[in-house]
Every structure is written in C-alpha cells, then in structure tokens.
Amino acid sequence: MVGLDSLRTSVKFALTFSFSVECNMKIQLDSDFDIRNNTIRNRFLKSSMSEQLGDKENNPTQGLVNLYRIWAQGGVGISISGNIMVDRKGLGEPKNVVLDEESDLDAFRRWTKAATAEGTHFWAQLNHPGKQTPSYLTKSPVAPSAIPLGAGLDKAFNIPRALNEEEILKLIKMFTTSAKLAKDVGFTGVQIHGAHGYLVSQFLSPHHNQREDQWGGSLENRMRFVLEIYTSMREVLGKAFPISIKLNSADFQKGGFSEEESIEVMKTLSEAGMDLIEISGGNYEAPAMMGETKKVRESTKKREAYFLHFAEKLRQVIDCPICVTGGFRSSAAMLDALKSGATDFIGAARPYALFPDFPILAMADPDYVSSFSLPSTGSKITDRLFAINIVWFEQQLHLLAAGKNADANLSAWSTVWLMTKGVGLQAFRKRRS
Numbered sequence: 141m142v143g144l145d146s147l148r149t150s151v152k153f154a155l156t157f158s159f160s161v162e163c164n165m166k167i168q169l170d171s172d173f174d175i176r177n178n179t180i181r182n183r184f185l186k187s188s189m190s191e192q193l194g195d196k197e198n199n200p201t202q203g204l205v206n207l208y209r210i211w212a213q214g215g216v217g218i219s220i221s222g223n224i225m226v227d228r229k230g231l232g233e234p235k236n237v238v239l240d241e242e243s244d245l246d247a248f249r250r251w252t253k254a255a256t257a258e259g260t261h262f263w264a265q266l267n268h269p270g271k272q273t274p275s276y277l278t279k280s281p282v283a284p285s286a287i288p289l290g291a292g293l294d295k296a297f298n299i300p301r302a303l304n305e306e307e308i309l310k311l312i313k314m315f316t317t318s319a320k321l322a323k324d325v326g327f328t329g330v331q332i333h334g335a336h337g338y339l340v341s342q343f344l345s346p347h348h349n350q351r352e353d354q355w356g357g358s359l360e361n362r363m364r365f366v367l368e369i370y371t372s373m374r375e376v377l378g379k380a381f382p383i384s385i386k387l388n389s390a391d392f393q394k395g396g397f398s399e400e401e402s403i404e405v406m407k408t409l410s411e412a413g414m415d416l417i418e419i420s421g422g423n424y425e426a427p428a429m430m431g432e433t434k435k436v437r438e439s440t441k442k443r444e445a446y447f448l449h450f451a452e453k454l455r456q457v458i459d460c461p462i463c464v465t466g467g468f469r470s471s472a473a474m475l476d477a478l479k480s481g482a483t484d485f486i487g488a489a490r491p492y493a494l495f496p497d498f499p500i501l502a503m504a505d506p507d508y509v510s511s512f513s514l515p516s517t518g519s520k521i522t523d524r525l526f527a528i529n530i531v532w533f534e535q536q537l538h539l540l541a542a543g544k545n546a547d548a549n550l551s552a553w554s555t556v557w558l559m560t561k562g563v564g565l566q567a568f569r570k571r572r573s
C-alpha cells in the first residue's frame with residue numbers, strides 16, 4: 141500500500157510539475173495576474189520606498205501626488221506606498237505619512253487617485269518601527285522586549301521598553317484601523333511591513349523577542365502578533381480586498397529569525413488566506429535587503445535577485461503568490477525568474493527612483509538593463525554613517541516629486557550636506573550597520 145501511495149504522489153508531482161513548467165514558459169513580463177478577482181496588468185511591483193514627503197501633520201503632500209502619478213504612467217502593475225505609520229507616536233523618520241483617525245482623508249484621496257491612474261494598483265504599506273526609531277524622534281521606543289539594537293547603533297537609537305499586553309492589543313487595532321481607512325480613501329490593497337527589523341519583524345525574531353507570555357518564546361507565540369493583525373484586517377476589509385505582507389527570508393543575524401522559521405510563518409499566513417508574500421531580508425543591524433551580505437553566491441550574482449534561492453524553496457510549500465524583491469535590473473533576469481516559477485512578481489525599488497518608467501522600458505526591450513552606480517563618498521565609513529545608499533535615493537524621489545528629472549550623477553556629498561542640515565549633529569550617529 142505504501143508503495144502504491146508513494147507512486148501516486150510521484151505521478152501527481154510529475155503531472156503538476158510538467159503542467160506548471162508548461163504554464164511558466166508562456167509567462168511574459170507583461171502577463172496579467174489575478175488576485176482575488178483583481179486583475180494586475182503586468183508582473184512589475186514597485187517595492188516600498190519611504191519618501192519622507194509627509195507634511196507637518198504627517199499627511200500626504202502634492203509631491204507624493206506627483207511622484208505616484210509618474211510611476212503609474214511608467215507602467216507599473218502594483219505600486220506599494222512608502223511605509224505609512226499606524227501610530228503617530230511611532231515614527232521611523234520625521235516626514236513619514238501617518239494614516240489614523242486624525243489624518244486628512246481628502247489629502248489621501250488625492251494621492252490614491254493619481255497613483256491608480258492608468259490602471260495601476262496602489263497598496264498601502266502599513267508599519268510600526270518598534271525600536272528602529274531614531275533617538276531624536278522617540279525618547280522611549282517600544283518593542284517586544286527591552287533589548288537595544290546592536291552593531292554600533294546604540295548611539296542613534298534609544299533602548300526600548302517592553303510592550304505590555306494591553307499595548308500589544310492596541311497596536312493590532314491600530315494596524316486594523318489604518319487598513320480600514322486605506323480602503324476608504326482609495327488604496328486598492330494593503331501590505332503589512334513584516335520585514336527589515338521593524339515591530340512585526342521584532343516580534344518574529346528570537347533575538348529581539350524574549351518574552352515569556354503568549355507573544356514570545358515558541359515560534360507559534362512569536363508569530364501570534366502578525367497573525368492577529370492579518371486576521372483582524374481581513375475581518376474589516378472583507379474577502380475581496382488584497383492583503384499582502386513583506387517578510388524577511390531571514391534576519392541574517394546570529395540568533396535571529398532563520399530561513400526555516402520564515403518558511404513556517406509564510407506557510408501559516410498562506411493557509412490563513414494571505415494574497416501576496418513579498419520576500420526580502422535583513423534589518424538595520426544587517427542590511428541584506430540592499431544586497432549587503434558578506435558572501436554573495438556566484439549564481440545569485442548571475443540571477444541578480446538576492447532572495448531567489450529562498451523563493452524556490454518556499455514555492456514547494458505554499459500556494460500564495462510570491463514576489464521576490466531586491467537586485468533585479470535586467471529584462472532577461474526578470475523574465476528568467478518568472479519562467480523558473482519561483483516568483484509571480486518582480487519586486488524592485490531603486491531602479492524606479494532613477495528610471496520611473498522602468499516597467500515600460502523593460503517590457504519593450506529584452507536586452508534592457510537599468511544600470512547605475514551605487515552612490516559613494518569614497519569612504520565606506522562615511523557612506524554607512526549617513527546611510528548614503530538610502531538617503532541618496534530618497535533625494536531622487538524628491539527631485540521627481542518636484543517635477544524634475546532624477547539625477548544619476550548627484551554627488552553623495554550632497555546627501556551628507558542634506559542630512560547635516562536636516563538633523564544637525566544627530567546625522568553623525570550611525571543609523572545602519
């Protein structure tokens with residue numbers, strides 16, 4: 141009997157595999173994709189980039205309206221907003237947008253109207269920074285446990301205090317309220333930011349979460365926070381509204397969230413009904429999301445994307461659509477990744493800051509490569525201190541928002557100057573490992 145069962149399983153696997161290989165061969169960059177009866181016009185997903193273009197009350201500005209109109213016209217299928225904060229007391233950066241009951245909802249409507257032009261989907265990335273909030277913004281940050289950031293970041297970020305149960309439940313409500321408001325103001329989907337070391341990711345990590353109650357300890361307990369957020373959002377958003385999550389494939393940190401645990405969490409979320417899992421990795425202490433890992437495999441260099449190997453493993457165990465983000469630059473590598481079946485969407489961020497019509501260019505030319513040099517002052521220490529690899533791209537977003545062209549030749553020293561002018565001596569405290 142056992143022999144017959146395993147024969148049946150092998151035949152089923154062979155049929156499914158050959159069917160999916162045949163389907164994948166037909167996929168193109170401009171193939172559409174259905175998520176809960178919402179048709180996405182192609183496979184391009186503009187990954188979240190924090191724009192820092194909120195006004196004094198943390199509402200969206202005209203700059204954001206301009207920027208997202210440009211991206212919609214550039215042909216992207218799903219545009220994910222920069223991280224929008226769910227808690228006014230928990231900002232990751234000074235000019236973050238906040239979506240809560242005090243927000244100017246008409247300003248948000250103007251933003252979503254421009255961003256959804258041309259049939260683009262516009263999803264709100266909802267976030268709470270937890271302990272990853274600079275000390276000049278938050279005196280007493282919150283986290284699952286009172287564990288400071290390491291890797292020399294303790295000067296720029298205050299030691300957090302551990303959340304109590306009442307506060308945890310309140311935070312789940314805040315994520316839900318922001319999601320409900322996002323639907324009301326015209327976003328066509330939401331994304332939970334569960335990656336890069338922010339609060340959701342802190343709960344998942346055995347290093348950052350050392351609680352001994354139902355929110356910490358076992359993996360089942362550590363994933364309770366994100367699962368409760370998802371379930372509560374689904375209840376208010378209904379079955380037809382896309383909910384996505386950006387998650388780390390791993391934290392790339394000793395004692396952190398591992399690949400095996402990440403796969404378990406993604407499996408649980410997929411079974412719970414998640415609509416799209418965007419794969420990234422790392423945090424402020426170990427910024428793997430920007431491709432900054434010590435060892436990079438030769439095959440990864442060739443295939444461009446940092447997390448494709450992980451996606452291949454994940455694909456074997458979940459049904460939920462996948463988006464791999466980080467590193468994609470050429471039409472050829474993007475098409476190969478789709479055809480391999482490891483990913484359904486091509487996530488990218490920095491190419492959109494310099495070439496806002498990246499999807500149109502890539503779909504039109506099989507040899508297209510979005511090539512640019514990463515900004516540098518010439519000193520690695522200075523680059524890290526001023527987070528040049530992030531802030532320089534933010535400057536590009538500000539140029540686009542002001543109706544100008546992006547400038548690939550912009551000096552990295554202008555970033556140093558901008559930061560020193562903006563936050564004074566605080567700029568000289570290391571913000572990323």
Ligand SMILES: Cc1cc2nc3c(=O)[nH]c(=O)nc-3n(C[C@H](O)[C@H](O)[C@H](O)COP(=O)(O)O)c2cc1C
Pocket residue numbers: 187188189190191222223265333335336386420429430465466467468487488489490491529530531533534
């Ligand atoms: C300026 C900038 C801001 C970013 N802000 C966010 C953010 O708010 N949320 C997020 O999930 N990722 C953020 N990221 C990371 C990107 O979404 C993406 O994961 C990373 O840049 C790797 O993709 P790429 O190689 O295509 O740039 C940011 C990246 C940059 C350059």
